[in-house]
Amino acid sequence: MSYNTSRTVRWIRFFIAIAIGMGLGLFYGWVINPIEFTDTAPSSLSIDYKADYVLMVAEAYQADRDLLRARERLAPLGGASPSQIVLQAILSAEPHYVERDLEIMRQLQSDLQAQEQGLESPGL
Amino acid sequence: MNEESRGSLYLLTGLVIGIALGLIYAWLINPLDYQNTSPRSLASEYKDRQRVLIALAYAADENLERARARLELLEDPDVYTILADQAQRALTDGSPPQEARALGLLSAALRGGAGPVILPTVPTFTPSPSPSPTPEPTLEASPAPPTEAVETPFPASTDAAVETDMPPAATEDAAAVENNPAPTSSSPYILDAREQICDTPLPRPIVEIQVLNAAGEPQPAVEVVITWDGGEEHFYTGLKPELGLGYADFTLQEGETYNLRLVGGAQIITGLTAVQCAELNGEPYWGAWRLTFVQP
Numbered sequence: 224m225s226y227n228t229s230r231t232v233r234w235i236r237f238f239i240a241i242a243i244g245m246g247l248g249l250f251y252g253w254v255i256n257p258i259e260f261t262d263t264a265p266s267s268l269s270i271d272y273k274a275d276y277v278l279m280v281a282e283a284y285q286a287d288r289d290l291l292r293a294r295e296r297l298a299p300l301g302g303a304s305p306s307q308i309v310l311q312a313i314l315s316a317e318p319h320y321v322e323r324d325l326e327i328m329r330q331l332q333s334d335l336q337a338q339e340q341g342l343e344s345p346g347l
Numbered sequence: 348m349n350e351e352s353r354g355s356l357y358l359l360t361g362l363v364i365g366i367a368l369g370l371i372y373a374w375l376i377n378p379l380d381y382q383n384t385s386p387r388s389l390a391s392e393y394k395d396r397q398r399v400l401i402a403l404a405y406a407a408d409e410n411l412e413r414a415r416a417r418l419e420l421l422e423d424p425d426v427y428t429i430l431a432d433q434a435q436r437a438l439t440d441g442s443p444p445q446e447a448r449a450l451g452l453l454s455a456a457l458r459g460g461a462g463p464v465i466l467p468t469v470p471t472f473t474p475s476p477s478p479s480p481t482p483e484p485t486l487e488a489s490p491a492p493p494t495e496a497v498e499t500p501f502p503a504s505t506d507a508a509v510e511t512d513m514p515p516a517a518t519e520d521a522a523a524v525e526n527n528p529a530p531t532s533s534s535p536y537i538l539d540a541r542e543q544i545c546d547t548p549l550p551r552p553i554v555e556i557q558v559l560n561a562a563g564e565p566q567p568a569v570e571v572v573i574t575w576d577g578g579e580e581h582f583y584t585g586l587k588p589e590l591g592l593g594y595a596d597f598t599l600q601e602g603e604t605y606n607l608r609l610v611g612g613a614q615i616i617t618g619l620t621a622v623q624c625a626e627l628n629g630e631p632y633w634g635a636w637r638l639t640f641v642q643p
Contacts, residue, residue: 236358252372258378269385282404
């Protein structure tokens with residue numbers, strides 16, 4: 224084997240070693256020891272947890288009927304309007320939640336939407 | 348270095364470089380989806396909010412198992428203490444009172460298995476007499492309803508400036524008391540015992556409150572209102588579950604005179620001042636008032 228051929232083979236092996244190392248690194252970084260997020264906000268919760276968060280807000284609202292406070296409690300879930308947040312939660316929860324829970328979420332969503340529509344058209 | 352050794356080394360170098368690149372990509376460039384976190388990763392501020400919501404939801408649906416499951420998602424090391432501490436903070440940081448109450452109630456329910464608490468409502472007519480005086484009242488509940496309105500006894504006390512005031516409704520005569528319907532679980536609490544405690548020197552004088560239901564069981568989440576000249580404070584039983592679900596205490600200031608009542612109760616306990624005790628050699632130390640309320 225000529226010197227050049229041997230050198231090429233070595234480079235190829237070198238890059239194969241790098242590729243194998245990258246695979247090992249990715250496996251370790253994504254599967255074995257994925258990065259731990261701390262100090263996150265509710266907006267980053269998965270949709271299931273968001274739905275449960277909304278359900279808790281709806282339960283609290285059912286007890287105190289304080290729509291302003293319900294809005295404040297929903298605010299950390301993100302930038303969408305509160306009624307939109309609750310609607311998304313209802314849609315994701317519908318296949319899994321019992322009707323009673325869905326009902327109080329719908330009640331909250333309805334009240335929020337009514338208030339938002341009232342704010343958008345104060346003259347009506 | 349011979350050719351064979353060089354071969355192994357460059358492969359190892361490539362492997363190390365590859366692993367480093369892989370980790371940089373996995374941890375920094377494209378970490379796992381940031382948008383699907385769980386409640387345990389929430390910042391402490393949001394965990395506090397989450398606990399409040401869990402407690403309020405529990406207060407609304409009384410589903411303890413659901414509350415427990417939700418709390419487990421936060422992976423708190425000592426959930427009872429954290430809830431009780433948060434309830435204490437909620438009382439002082441301007442949070443709505445129902446949040447502190449809900450947190451205390453949930454903490455107590457988780458710790459003691461206390462069921463939903465039926466809190467006494469403010470009565471429209473409440474005779475609320477004090478129990479009949481007995482030579483040596485104890486901290487045990489006295490479920491037998493009293494038959495006449497008399498001053499609350501406090502035999503251990505040497506403080507002359509203490510007595511139990513009754514609101515106007517409580518001045519009804521004994522006949523009215525006897526005609527009162529049988530007590531229910533929502534009957535207001537009445538003072539059963541008022542004692543000065545000097546058994547242990549305390550760093551500050553305090554008033555201890557114990558609230559028991561008709562069955563003698565400690566009652567958490569009962570709101571206590573204490574007032575003094577120019578001030579008022581609200582607190583709840585059960586926020587120090589290690590001392591009992593029906594327990595609450597409040598630090599008294601020397602020279603100040605306090606009045607205390609339970610929300611929903613008609614009695615106002617007046618003349619609470621810092622209790623000063625004395626060792627045998629005359630050295631003074633702080634003691635406590637112990638007030639025990641029961642449901643008749």
